[in-house]
Amino acid sequence: MNVTIRPLDIASDVELEQYQALAEALDEDTYGGHQKQSLTQLKAELEDSPYWTARRWVAIAETLEGGEMLVGRAAVFLPLKENLETISVGVAVHPAHRGQGIGTALVEEALLPAIAESGRTLVEAYGEVEAGADPEDLRHPVHRIAARLGVSRKNLAVCRALSLPLDPALLDALDAESEERRGEYRIELWDGEIPEEHLHAYGRLLTQLEIDEPDEEVEHEPAEYTPERIRESERRMRESGTTRIVAVAVAPGGEFVGNTEVHVHEAPGSTLGYQENTLVMPDHRGHRLGLGLKVATHRQLAERAPQLRSLVTWNSHVNPWMIAVNEKLGYEVLFHELVLQGRREA
Ligand SMILES: CC(C)(COP(=O)(O)OP(=O)(O)OC[C@H]1O[C@@H](n2cnc3c(N)ncnc32)[C@H](O)[C@@H]1OP(=O)(O)O)[C@@H](O)C(=O)NCCC(=O)NCCS
Structure with missing residues (x-):
C-alpha cells in the first residue's frame, strides 16, 4: 500500500x-x-x-x-x-x-x-x-x-467512561450523601454561557484547576482565563455545535468555590460527551462538593442530552479523591493516558 x-x-x-x-x-x-x-x-x-x-x-x-x-x-x-x-x-x-x-x-x-x-x-x-x-x-x-x-x-x-442513561435512584442517593456534608454551601446550575457578572470569578476557578491538578513531572504554565478568553471559547463551542452544562459551588459567604462542566454535542447522532474540569478550591474541600457538583450536571443529561450513550473523563492516577467520586457514579476504566514531554535544542 x-x-x-x-x-x-x-x-x-x-x-x-x-x-x-x-x-x-x-x-x-x-x-x-x-x-x-x-x-x-x-x-x-x-x-x-x-x-x-x-x-x-x-x-x-x-x-x-x-x-x-x-x-x-x-x-x-x-x-x-x-x-x-x-x-x-x-x-x-x-x-x-x-x-x-x-x-x-x-x-x-x-x-x-x-x-x-x-x-x-x-x-x-x-x-x-x-x-x-x-x-x-x-x-x-x-x-x-x-x-x-x-x-x-x-x-x-x-x-474512564460512564454508560448512559443513569438510574435516577442512584443520583438521588448520591445527592443525599453530598447534602449531609454540604452545610451552608449551595450548588447552582448554569444553562449555557457564563453569566457576565461572574466571568472574572469563573476564570479564577479555571486557572486554579490548572494549578492544582496533579500532573507529576509535566512542565505546564497555567493559562489566565480572562473574560475575553472565556467568551472566545464559548463562541468556538457554539459554532462547533457543542453546549456545556455547568454547575458551580457557592460558599456561605457567596463566593464561587467550585465548578464542573459537561460538554455535549447537540446532533441527535452524537453519542459521546465529555466530563470536563471539576474543581473545589483548597479551603473548601471536605464538604462533598465534588460529588454534589457532578450529581447536578449528570442529572441534566437525561433531559438535555438524551442522545448520549457514553460520557468520558480523565484523572491523574494520583488523584484518589476525584476518582472515588467518579467510581460512585459508575465510571469504568477505558485506557491509560500517558502525558509525554521531552526537551530539544532550539
Ligand atoms: C500510536 C499509533 C499512532 C501508531 O500508529 P501505527 O501506524 O500503528 O505506527 P507504526 O506502524 O509506524 O508503528 C510504530 C511502532 O509500533 C510497533 N507496532 C505497531 N503496532 C503494533 C502492534 N500491534 N504490536 C506491537 N507493535 C506494534 C511497530 O512495529 C513500530 O515499531 P518500531 O518503532 O520498532 O518500528 C496508533 O497506535 C494510534 O493511532 N494509537 C492511538 C493514538 C495515540 O495513542 N497516539 C499517540 C502517539 S504518541
Whole structure:
C-alpha cells in the first residue's frame, strides 16, 4: 500500500468528510461513542484562535482499486499566550491500518520537520495504552512513536467512561450523601454561557484547576482565563455545535468555590460527551462538593442530552479523591493516558 503524507486541505469538502469519518472511527474505537459534526461545525473547530495556532496533516493510502483513503492524521499546536516554549503534537492512525508504518511516516514527514521549524524546545504529546496492558512497557506502539518524537512519560492518567442513561435512584442517593456534608454551601446550575457578572470569578476557578491538578513531572504554565478568553471559547463551542452544562459551588459567604462542566454535542447522532474540569478550591474541600457538583450536571443529561450513550473523563492516577467520586457514579476504566514531554535544542 502506497501512503502519502500531506497537509490537510481544508478547502476540500470531500477531504473534510473523510477527516470527520476518521475522527468518528477513532472515537468509536477508543470511547465506544462519537460526535456527528457537520462540515460547518468541523471547519469552526479547525480555525486558529488568538490563544493557539495549529497545523494539520493527513496520511492518504492508495487502494488497489486506484482510490484514495484517509487513514491517519497528525497535528501540532502552538500556544500563543503562555507555554511559549511548548509545541504540542498528536498522531493517530485508523485502527484497521495500524502496524504498517503510517504512524512513523506521519512523525517523520510531518511532525519532526514542524517541530524543528517551530523553534520550540519543549515537545508534548499524549498517548493511549489499553486497560489491562502495562503502560510502562516500552515495546508498546505509543512508546515506539514517543521515542521517535524524543518524548517520554511525565504523567499517567486514566480515562474512564460512564454508560448512559443513569438510574435516577442512584443520583438521588448520591445527592443525599453530598447534602449531609454540604452545610451552608449551595450548588447552582448554569444553562449555557457564563453569566457576565461572574466571568472574572469563573476564570479564577479555571486557572486554579490548572494549578492544582496533579500532573507529576509535566512542565505546564497555567493559562489566565480572562473574560475575553472565556467568551472566545464559548463562541468556538457554539459554532462547533457543542453546549456545556455547568454547575458551580457557592460558599456561605457567596463566593464561587467550585465548578464542573459537561460538554455535549447537540446532533441527535452524537453519542459521546465529555466530563470536563471539576474543581473545589483548597479551603473548601471536605464538604462533598465534588460529588454534589457532578450529581447536578449528570442529572441534566437525561433531559438535555438524551442522545448520549457514553460520557468520558480523565484523572491523574494520583488523584484518589476525584476518582472515588467518579467510581460512585459508575465510571469504568477505558485506557491509560500517558502525558509525554521531552526537551530539544532550539
Ligand atoms: C500510536 C499509533 C499512532 C501508531 O500508529 P501505527 O501506524 O500503528 O505506527 P507504526 O506502524 O509506524 O508503528 C510504530 C511502532 O509500533 C510497533 N507496532 C505497531 N503496532 C503494533 C502492534 N500491534 N504490536 C506491537 N507493535 C506494534 C511497530 O512495529 C513500530 O515499531 P518500531 O518503532 O520498532 O518500528 C496508533 O497506535 C494510534 O493511532 N494509537 C492511538 C493514538 C495515540 O495513542 N497516539 C499517540 C502517539 S504518541
